[in-house]
Amino acid sequence: MTDLLTVDDLRLRYPGRGLRAARPEVLRGVSLTIGRGETLGLVGESGSGKTTLGRAVLGLATPTGGRIHFEGQDITHVTGRRRRPLAKDIQVIFQDPYSSLNPAMQIADILAEPLLAQDTTSADARRTVGRLLDQVGLPSDAAQRYPREFSGGQRQRVAIARALALKPKLIVCDEPVSALDLTTQARVVNLLIEIQRETGVAYLFITHDLHVVRHISHRIAVMFHGELVETGTAASVTTDPQHAYTQSLLLAAPIADPDGQRERRLLRKQAREAGHTFAR
Structure with missing residues (x-):
């Protein structure tokens, strides 16, 4: 399997202020890979550094050491305009589907926004919005509705559709089902698996729940205090952890x-x- 993403000895320390000028490292030499079409589950409790790693891949946190390569390109410190082309290939699904969607915008506008930012025509954007709604199992009339008119699971489907709009190669899923009830969690996870089969997209699936990550992941990496302490197949890590x-x-x-x-x-x-x- 060809590596799509490579993280090599990544370190990150957030700058401190005043008496907290020397803050501890959040990431301490993390190394991992994600293949094309693969799901790597990143597991750890709150404060382990897993979300910070996802933010570093997305360019939302600046590493203080190590390297991140995407398709062989060093993207460790790519920012601003140079980062914009990467948005087409690397997308994100956040934990809270409501706060990640603009409540003042209709769903059609929310889904069309990333397309128009990449210079897609309005007509093509409208056609793509219809395809995306169908892909995530939402009715076509959802396009004219607002986020508040949907359940939590439906809003997360909208967030998934937005992440898929630009046909990315990698999606960082940051606790995408932790705010949902168990039944809805299962539906959303199954939807992500189905989409991966159809599109070949890769996932970095960040969670604290080993049971959820076992269902969706090919491999699992376990993070503790900014370090990876165990990596292996989903079956081995969740049935015979070392x-x-x-x-x-x-x-x-x-x-x-x-x-x-x-x-x-x-x-x-x-x-x-x-x-x-x-x-x-």
Whole structure:
């Protein structure tokens, strides 16, 4: 599989102010790859650095060391006008589908905006909007409605459609289903899988939930305190984790079986007593 994205020894430290001039590194030498058409799940609890890594790939956070290559091109410090052509190939789906959509704009305008920014004609943009709505399973009359008129799951479908508008090669999915109920989560994840099969798009799927990421990912990378502590196939990481932190994350995920859940609580207690106080 040809690597689409390569992150090599990436480091990032946010600048401090006043007494906090020397802030700790958020990313500490992170290295990973994503192949064309592949989903890499990036897992870790809040504060682990996983969202910062996604922001660095998107050009929203500036690395202080290391390199990011996309299709062989060094994009580590590409900003401003030089970044604009990359927007066609690298898109994002944010966690909150409502705050990421302009409430004053109709869905048609929201979806047409990135197309028009890339000099697509109005007529072509309208045709593309209709195709995108169909692709994410929304009716054609959704184009004339506003984000507030949709459920959370439907709004996330709009956000997915917007990310797909420019036919990207990579989409950074930053906790895209964590704000949704379990049933809607499953529908959105299945939609992303279906779209990947149809288009060959690659995903960097950022989440704290090992169960969700197991369903969608080909490989999983586990992040703890700005470092990758385990990487492997989705099956191996979620069924036979090698690192104590990954084991703790797996034990922290709730399951429907009461007896199994009690056993997990016991195992977590034993882990805490052994000094493995990773996941909350």
